[in-house]
Amino acid sequence: MARNASLSGFTEWLPSERLVEQHVLDTLRRTFELHGFSSIETRAVETVGHLLRKGEIDKEVYALSRLQDDDGNAAAAGGKEDPNQLALHFDLTVPFARYVVENAGYLSFPFRRYQIQKVWRGERPQEGRYREFTQADIDVVADGELPFRFDVELALVIAEALSALPIPAFKLRINNRKLAEGFYRGIGLSDTAGVLRSIDKLEKIGADAVATLLKNELGATGEQAAQALALASIRTEDTSFVAAVRALGVTNELMEEGLNELQQVVAAAVKSAPGSVVADLSIARGLDYYTGTVYETVLVGHEALGSICSGGRYDALATKGNRTFPGVGLSIGVTRLVARILSQEFAKASRSVPTAVLVTLADEDSWSDAQVVAAALRARGISTEVAAKADKFGKQIKYADKRGIPYVWFTDESGAHQVKDIRSGEQVAADPVTWMPPVEDLTAQILVA
Amino acid sequence: MARNASLSGFTEWLPSERLVEQHVLDTLRRTFELHGFSSIETRAVETVGHLLRKGEIDKEVYALSRLQDDDGNAAAAGGKEDPNQLALHFDLTVPFARYVVENAGYLSFPFRRYQIQKVWRGERPQEGRYREFTQADIDVVADGELPFRFDVELALVIAEALSALPIPAFKLRINNRKLAEGFYRGIGLSDTAGVLRSIDKLEKIGADAVATLLKNELGATGEQAAQALALASIRTEDTSFVAAVRALGVTNELMEEGLNELQQVVAAAVKSAPGSVVADLSIARGLDYYTGTVYETVLVGHEALGSICSGGRYDALATKGNRTFPGVGLSIGVTRLVARILSQEFAKASRSVPTAVLVTLADEDSWSDAQVVAAALRARGISTEVAAKADKFGKQIKYADKRGIPYVWFTDESGAHQVKDIRSGEQVAADPVTWMPPVEDLTAQILVA
Structure with a gap:
């Protein structure tokens, strides 16, 4: 709220404010x-x-x-x-x-x-x-x-x-x-x-x-x-x-x-x-x-x-x-x-983006498979992004962390899937067709003071 | 769609069109x-x-x-x-x-x-x-x-x-x-x-x-x-x-x-x-x-x-x-x-209003009780209106029928509740705290041609 409107009397919200x-x-x-x-x-x-x-x-x-x-x-x-x-x-x-x-x-x-x-x-x-x-x-x-x-x-x-x-x-x-x-x-x-x-x-x-x-x-x-x-x-x-x-x-x-x-x-x-x-x-x-x-x-x-x-x-x-x-x-x-x-x-959004899961890329060729994982998650209403580049995992996790995206998804060469809660660090095996985050992580929540 | 916009190039939709x-x-x-x-x-x-x-x-x-x-x-x-x-x-x-x-x-x-x-x-x-x-x-x-x-x-x-x-x-x-x-x-x-x-x-x-x-x-x-x-x-x-x-x-x-x-x-x-x-x-x-x-x-x-x-x-x-x-x-x-x-x-709304239930009034004094019934229904996501006047039941039902409201609710002097599907005429005993309409009647549906 330190921002000033560029035209006096015309308010524009940031994404996290728009969620409210x-x-x-x-x-x-x-x-x-x-x-x-x-x-x-x-x-x-x-x-x-x-x-x-x-x-x-x-x-x-x-x-x-x-x-x-x-x-x-x-x-x-x-x-x-x-x-x-x-x-x-x-x-x-x-x-x-x-x-x-x-x-x-x-x-x-x-x-x-x-x-x-x-x-x-x-x-x-x-x-x-x-x-x-x-x-x-x-x-x-x-x-x-x-x-x-x-x-x-x-x-x-x-x-x-x-x-x-x-x-x-x-x-x-x-x-x-x-x-x-x-x-x-x-x-x-x-x-x-x-x-x-x-x-x-x-x-x-x-x-x-x-x-x-x-x-x-x-x-x-x-x-x-x-x-x-x-x-x-x-x-x-x-x-x-x-x-x-x-x-x-x-x-x-x-x-x-x-x-x-x-x-x-x-x-x-x-x-x-x-x-x-x-x-x-x-x-x-x-x-x-x-x-x-x-x-x-x-x-x-x-x-x-x-x-x-x-x-x-x-x-x-x-x-x-x-x-x-x-x-x-x-x-x-x-x-x-x-x-x-x-x-x-009086209220604020729990995160600034709708995204609940970032599907990471192990290498550039895995983008297409990552899309399949993402589609399976979205089919159950889980907002999902796929990383745009196979950067180092640390950089991909940082992308999620910066936005408040709570989960990152990993798929190894054998096709085994794991999902990590980047707040707790807990990482577990998961199936893209059945895994669900807790309901409070599914969408951005409005937290009332 | 026979209507003409009153200002050329500025379109306004009717409620049923707005639903689409x-x-x-x-x-x-x-x-x-x-x-x-x-x-x-x-x-x-x-x-x-x-x-x-x-x-x-x-x-x-x-x-x-x-x-x-x-x-x-x-x-x-x-x-x-x-x-x-x-x-x-x-x-x-x-x-x-x-x-x-x-x-x-x-x-x-x-x-x-x-x-x-x-x-x-x-x-x-x-x-x-x-x-x-x-x-x-x-x-x-x-x-x-x-x-x-x-x-x-x-x-x-x-x-x-x-x-x-x-x-x-x-x-x-x-x-x-x-x-x-x-x-x-x-x-x-x-x-x-x-x-x-x-x-x-x-x-x-x-x-x-x-x-x-x-x-x-x-x-x-x-x-x-x-x-x-x-x-x-x-x-x-x-x-x-x-x-x-x-x-x-x-x-x-x-x-x-x-x-x-x-x-x-x-x-x-x-x-x-x-x-x-x-x-x-x-x-x-x-x-x-x-x-x-x-x-x-x-x-x-x-x-x-x-x-x-x-x-x-x-x-x-x-x-x-x-x-x-x-x-x-x-x-x-x-x-x-x-x-x-x-x-x-290509598509049209199944009805022109959100309302699923009209709670009727047996007499003017029952309006307050009718509000309690309506609140119980709304608490489970059922869009509900209460009749504004204790007109004859036929007139109250006509109000619902004209708008495509599928259900009307009756409460008799003993406090017994009944709900009527005005399309089939079927009328059954119902509890305002538990009764649910079929999911396709809960909200106005968009019917695809």
Whole structure:
């Protein structure tokens, strides 16, 4: 990790680091598939018109242009004014919404999908922020109505997925926009989006500054500001937040709906992942267009890293004519997580190569026979290399040792085979058709600290 | 496959198609890892300066610019003149060369890597040509000297990888530039690059037109042109090409070296993949900077699709000060292959979802118990969904049927469990902690035509 990226914000892993990333990606894929999510990928590019469909983009977007245009000069980007201008996607939700609309006739709704891809943002890079990074998203989207229960289910899936990763304890913080918006209306604040935007700044600027914002910008009274902040201060690791909200004495129908929903999500999630779930009534999720449940997640002891997994419910993820596609989903910041796993050595690979066995060469003519030995080993899933040259055995063993390849294979002129564990030095007779290494040597293991 | 991409040249798969693509990718990964290749990924962007390092780019490149620059206007691309301008990579070899140089101090040479990523080319889309597509590359790169045997080994690895895919018979066509260049010099043609470029047009324009090119543009005599074409006409499925070349009566040292190398590659590859390998002395591989072995591959009966896997040996894949990194590698055009597999129905998924079991709900209150059943099934690797609503059983079964989910699970008020195969209608008592579906139902299978 002493290496610097040659382009700021664009991370590249060494082979041993990539093994940790692959472990994370494989674990997420397996968990998502065990829960019945289908894999899709969308193209890396969207039109600027589609990216802007929800209004202003608050992300920095990379636009594309052909380097060589038809008259051989550098082509200028069409810019924001050209809705057909191509640009790299900055998340996986916007492309997924387009995919759903374009392929609605071919999908079965509710449609459960996971999507693990790179996204790009031209932001100033800093700790935990990259210009290119991998996201792992799960969403369920319906045609018409999406049962609320999916909000509960997704919390369980994501808690299971995160629990399977080599990371420290996490807190999945859950809130509900209906609860918050209903509450604000109940105390007489009608610009609920404005209140949410102010509350979203709580961690950054503190309660006093938020109260000032609410009073100066939204015309709240001191009492209203105090009530909004009292709601945002509620954090419970069980469903006792319901009583805490009621104790504030506000009544509103939308708030009751939100209370009921959040209670269901938290009750089920706490049961499934005790200690990892918190009802946190300060969670607002900024400018995102959520309409009910909202989720975000921090690593305990690494809160400054920001959220490693966020999401929520959209009443209209997408629309097509008079059809509406509501959705609920979460997105894991894979690169942010992997970078932290590596820098803090939460996990590392037991070796940097997949290879379990190096078949040595006694002389140059034995290469062809060595291939037969290697094929017999590979047929049983044992990753095997054959030495490229009949160097002295010491040099061939050094090749293996340097890479962490645990076994070297020898075949003498009589065709007798021996295999040596180069860590212990133990050498035994072996048959290429039946010999197996211990399971912990078969593939590179991810060792958790 | 009746769908049209919403952006020409950018392909997106439906979930059942994506399963076929995942099968192809998983198979390649497994084969490469069994042969000791490490995975890496490089960033999607390179500087234009790096992309141009070998001179003119013959690929159409997408340049990047930030949509919102600092004063809020659309930013113009810097163009070719700015070497720090960012652009999307058009292959995986150029980024790999940079990665090797940047990380040379952290890698063990010879370094074996595979790399499966998307690349982008702003070319006019046509059958088998995309603007965004996935490549799967393997390369071995050394610091200083790379034993020739890796040229042989890579042919074996790639033949094994392709043989494991659900595709028709293929022909791996192999040639050697030393052989061709030595031969041209032996007959007195010194602009060997020019001759190679002409010979490369053989399939497109025919022998007569190539002879005219050689005479008019390279000053070849009729006899020289005839000799060059005679060499290019040699195609043998064994090492008899050696005798065929010798029969042309040309002597040259470099040619002998090439003959010897090609003989070794072809002999080993024919032994390992009989019927799939051909020494084809017309293969030139266009403008690429190969210096020895060259490979390309066609699907038998689908030659018009173009090469599905190409590569070769570079004497200098990269350089750093006075260090030289020679390499040999091949690149599989995954998207081109998958598109053909799907359009010709060479393979298809047995179902469109990972899910093997749907746990039904007798009433809304049973959702929590259903989660316990689902968790017990998932613990043994059985992909399981729980119904989101206690609809009538008929509706819940229809949900499973529509997606090809083979089993539905019922739990009655007494807690007794039954599982039904919805294809046969057979329903049996089952224990969630021990019941297993037949292995062919456990995951979506890829059925080969």
